[in-house]
Amino acid sequence: xxxxxxxxxxxxxxxxxxxxxxxxxxxxxxxxxxxxxxxxxxxxxxxxxxxxxxxxxxxxxxxxxxxxxxxxxxxxxxxxxxxxxxxxxxxxxxxxxxxxxxxxxxxxxxxxxxxxxxxxxxxxxxxxxxxxxxxxxxxxxxxxxxxxxxxxxxxxxxxxxxxxxxxxxxxxxxxxxxxxxxxxxxxxxxxxxxxxxxxxxxxxxxxxxxxxxxxxxxxxxxxxxxxxxxxxxxxxxxxxxxxxxxxxxxxxxxxxxxxxxxxxxxxxxxxxxxxxxxxxxxxxxxxxxxxxxxxxxxxxxxxxxxxxxxxxxxxxxxxxxxxxxxxxxxxxxxxxxxxxxxxxxxxxxxxxxxxxxxxxxxxxxxxxxxxxxxxxxxxxxxxxxxxxxxxxxxxxxxxxxxxxxxxxxxxxxxxxxxxxxxxxxxxxxxxxxxxxxxxxxxxxxxxxxxxxxxxxxxxxxxxxxxxxxxxxxxxxxxxxxxxxxxxxxxxxxxxxxxxxxxxxxxxxxxxxxxxxxxxxxxxxxxxxxxxxxxxxxxxxxxxxxxxxxxxxxxxxxxxxxxxxxxxxxxxxxxxxxxxxxxxxxxxxxxxxxxxxxxxxxxxxxxxxxxxxxxxxxxxxxxxxxxxxxxxxxxxxxxxxxxxxxxxxxxxxxxxxxxxxxxxxxxxxxxxxxxxxxxxxxxxxxxxxxxxxxxxxxxxxxxxxxxxxxxxxxxxxxxx
Amino acid sequence: xxxxxxxxxxxxxxxxxxxxxxxxxxxxxxxxxxxxxxxxxxxxxxxxxxxxxxxxxxxxxxxxxxxxxxxxxxxxxxxxxxxxxxxxxxxxxxxxxxxxxxxxxxxxxxxxxxxxxxxxxxxxxxxxxx
Numbered sequence: 001x002x003x004x005x006x007x008x009x010x011x012x013x014x015x016x017x018x019x020x021x022x023x024x025x026x027x028x029x030x031x032x033x034x035x036x037x038x039x040x041x042x043x044x045x046x047x048x049x050x051x052x053x054x055x056x057x058x059x060x061x062x063x064x065x066x067x068x069x070x071x072x073x074x075x076x077x078x079x080x081x082x083x084x085x086x087x088x089x090x091x092x093x094x095x096x097x098x099x100x101x102x103x104x105x106x107x108x109x110x111x112x113x114x115x116x117x118x119x120x121x122x123x124x125x126x127x128x129x130x131x132x133x134x135x136x137x138x139x140x141x142x143x144x145x146x147x148x149x150x151x152x153x154x155x156x157x158x159x160x161x162x163x164x165x166x167x168x169x170x171x172x173x174x175x176x177x178x179x180x181x182x183x184x185x186x187x188x189x190x191x192x193x194x195x196x197x198x199x200x201x202x203x204x205x206x207x208x209x210x211x212x213x214x215x216x217x218x219x220x221x222x223x224x225x226x227x228x229x230x231x232x233x234x235x236x237x238x239x240x241x242x243x244x245x246x247x248x249x250x251x252x253x254x255x256x257x258x259x260x261x262x263x264x265x266x267x268x269x270x271x272x273x274x275x276x277x278x279x280x281x282x283x284x285x286x287x288x289x290x291x292x293x294x295x296x297x298x299x300x301x302x303x304x305x306x307x308x309x310x311x312x313x314x315x316x317x318x319x320x321x322x323x324x325x326x327x328x329x330x331x332x333x334x335x336x337x338x339x340x341x342x343x344x345x346x347x348x349x350x351x352x353x354x355x356x357x358x359x360x361x362x363x364x365x366x367x368x369x370x371x372x373x374x375x376x377x378x379x380x381x382x383x384x385x386x387x388x389x390x391x392x393x394x395x396x397x398x399x400x401x402x403x404x405x406x407x408x409x410x411x412x413x414x415x416x417x418x419x420x421x422x423x424x425x426x427x428x429x430x431x432x433x434x435x436x437x438x439x440x441x442x443x444x445x446x447x448x449x450x451x452x453x454x455x456x457x458x459x460x461x462x463x464x465x466x467x468x469x470x471x472x473x474x475x476x477x478x479x480x481x482x483x484x485x486x487x488x489x490x491x492x493x494x495x496x497x498x499x500x501x502x503x504x505x506x507x508x509x510x511x512x513x514x515x516x517x518x519x520x521x522x523x524x525x526x527x528x529x530x531x532x533x534x535x536x537x538x539x540x541x542x543x544x545x546x547x548x549x550x551x552x553x554x555x556x557x558x559x560x561x562x563x564x565x566x567x568x569x570x571x572x573x574x575x576x577x578x579x580x581x582x583x584x585x586x587x588x589x590x591x592x593x594x595x596x597x598x599x600x601x602x603x604x605x606x607x608x609x610x611x612x613x614x615x616x617x618x619x620x621x622x623x624x625x626x627x628x629x630x631x632x633x634x635x636x637x638x639x640x641x642x643x644x645x646x647x648x649x650x651x652x653x654x655x656x657x658x659x660x661x662x663x664x665x666x667x668x669x670x671x672x673x674x675x676x677x678x679x680x681x682x683x684x685x686x687x688x689x690x691x692x693x694x695x696x697x698x699x700x701x702x703x704x705x706x707x708x709x710x711x712x713x714x715x716x717x718x719x
Numbered sequence: 720x721x722x723x724x725x726x727x728x729x730x731x732x733x734x735x736x737x738x739x740x741x742x743x744x745x746x747x748x749x750x751x752x753x754x755x756x757x758x759x760x761x762x763x764x765x766x767x768x769x770x771x772x773x774x775x776x777x778x779x780x781x782x783x784x785x786x787x788x789x790x791x792x793x794x795x796x797x798x799x800x801x802x803x804x805x806x807x808x809x810x811x812x813x814x815x816x817x818x819x820x821x822x823x824x825x826x827x828x829x830x831x832x833x834x835x836x837x838x839x840x841x842x843x844x845x846x847x848x849x
Contacts, residue, residue: 095776097774123807124806130780271785275785299809307795307802309795401800401802401811405795405797405800406797406799506774506777507813508777508781508810510781510809511810512809
């Protein structure tokens with residue numbers, strides 16, 4: 001019988017060569033020794049803390065190729081070896097039960113040479129060792145890193161890593177809480193793991209031995225042995241037998257026959273395998289545990305209040321409000337500061353003696369575009385810091401528990417409450433926040449519904465239009481538009497659930513113990529995620545801003561700008577909505593960058609007061625920059641207590657001219673259309689990054705159709 | 720008719736302390752009901768799982784395997800999810816998903832709905848063969 005362990009590497013290499021190679025770990029083909037470590041473990045086990053402790057400054061995040069699942073990587077040099085660490089999503093079992101878990105096994109098979117670093121939660125030893133046993137059956141070099149040992153000791157459970165190491169047959173190290181000192185132990189263990197794997201290859205008898213404690217019923221073991229030559233590892237043989245993973249047709253056919261035989265003998269292969277692993281894991285855990293006087297998890301006491309039927313929902317509302325406040329209040333002074341930088345840079349350009357076209361390109365396209373991209377940095381960074389904290393501290397799971405009942409009523413999982421709330425501020429961070437939903441189908445439905453919710457960029461437009469047309473009922477109209485946005489978002493979520501039939505995530509999830517995540521991890525992860533967004537969204541935003549600059553810049557032979565010609569050509573399309581003035585329709589074009597830009601566009605076309613940038617001296621600019629920096633720092637501190645009163649000044653000349661160009665019904669239709677049509681370019685870039693160009697295109701078409709129909713309805717029905 | 724747990728027809732298994740993984744140590748006439756029917760504070764043992772295979776595997780991985788003991792710590796208001804403790808793990812489960820988990824309960828008072836507060840017919844729920 002061929003040994004499944006010895007076959008493992010060759011077959012896995014073939015599988016990787018067949019195209020499963022990953023994007024996240026670049027192949028290193030230098031003389032320098034290189035190694036890849038794949039971190040595998042259950043969710044909340046502290047894998048990211050470990051990667052942060054070993055190589056945190058090099059942390060990068062990216063989506064696993066072809067999926068929306070985030071994988072963090074970092075490369076570092078330890079004892080002359082270049083080690084690439086790959087932090088795979090948390091998984092309870094190798095055969096996935098969610099979109100996130102689904103990539104763990106393919107990722108491991110795509111790195112056939114990698115060392116598996118199995119991070120195990122010492123406070124849930126028996127459960128985590130089940131996954132460890134599965135991993136040992138892959139027959140790969142592997143190390144077990146025991147995490148949270150001190151917490152386990154606090155709960156009355158002492159551990160004996162050496163006992164575990166002897167029973168499992170793979171190196172086991174206990175990670176100290178100050179993990180920097182644990183790296184050396186881990187590297188030693190990695191060397192031992194590779195050594196024992198090589199010895200194992202030399203001796204067939206040892207190689208085929210299963211871990212001491214793991215014993216399957218004879219019928220299962222024999223069936224798995226017969227399957228072994230068709231699959232890459234013992235784990236694959238057992239998983240094929242249990243119909244957990246799709247494998248080669250040949251293996252599947254044999255597995256079906258074997259399963260029929262087992263069924264006839266009254267054995268359910270899946271249950272029998274799971275039970276054998278569970279028993280072995282319990283035995284291993286009991287053997288490695290010193291004390292038995294278990295104390296309750298201190299989180300239970302906290303949860304008595306946090307998950308209380310009355311206090312819990314109150315805490316949820318307060319928590320959501322605080323998250324919203326911090327995300328936008330802390331970032332706003334910095335967005336203003338970057339706006340100031342943009343003005344100063346434009347002033348400097350104006351002071352230079354440049355050809356007019358170049359100067360216009362520099363200030364109108366380049367500085368404007370870069371400014372738009374950079375203006376998302378503060379809000380995204382703050383959001384990612386908060387999300388990283390909520391996720392790693394175990395709070396997000398409580399949000400899911402408290403909000404699930406209400407959110408299920410609109411067909412969304414409980415965690416979706418956070419993106420929904422954030423999108424009142426800005427859709428872009430809200431779409432980024434959907435990544436905390438486990439199932440891709442849920443993420444997609446939420447992300448497609450979010451652009452309908454009114455963000456803060458749309459508010460200035462409502463304020464201006466309402467002041468111009470219905471001054472007495474301005475507040476009612478603005479509130480109505482916000483409500484309409486929510487209604488459309490909820491209706492969209494329900495519609496997508498019926499029509500798209502995307503798989504829904506399970507509500508079964510762990511409520512992990514509360515934990516204080518390391519600040520360096522939260523900050524580094526937030527920065528890596530912000531950078532990843534800039535890299536993917538920066539190009540498209542620059543492109544669109546440049547395109548709109550070009551539209552305004554090009555003058556046609558008859559003296560009008562290309563912008564005016566395009567707007568006039570589009571105007572008849574909007575006549576059914578009561579919007580026949582080209583200046584109104586034209587305002588919708590640059591508003592694709594950010595919806596508030598509609599005001600600037602209308603000011604330019606109606607009033608003609610295109611504010612020319614005044615030339616600015618270099619030193620004066622530097623002075624203004626320093627002042628702005630101080631002001632932003634001061635505002636960040638004061639904003640922690642409350643919002644600064646940002647006055648929206650309404651341009652009286654513009655409102656007067658607007659009311660001449662539009663009827664009240666037309667103005668209502670315009671606001672509804674502006675609320676719902678094409679999401680802004682940054683939102684589209686976020687959608688493309690998360691779900692691909694096709695879903696971005698879908699969102700454009702869907703939102704515009706809904707916007708047109710509703711705006712038409714409002715215009716037709718307005719008294 | 721409520722079952723008389725003390726003098727059931729079939730002889731009750733001697734009440735020994737349950738051993739981990741050794742299966743139920745309760746009278747054969749104890750109540751079997753969906754987990755969703757279990758009230759706050761109720762303790763039970765998993766009898767069987769149903770529903771989508773992916774959900775079943777997830778529940779097994781989270782610790783809700785046949786013969787595992789669990790306790791309902793609380794239920795979120797408005798038919799929200801249940802919070803359970805199974806072994807050392809705390810987990811949440813939607814009420815609709817809990818319908819697919821059959822559990823046996825020693826104390827019928829822990830069951831919320833009257834129709835489930837009686838012993839199942841002989842052989843209605845077979846224990847898994849493992």
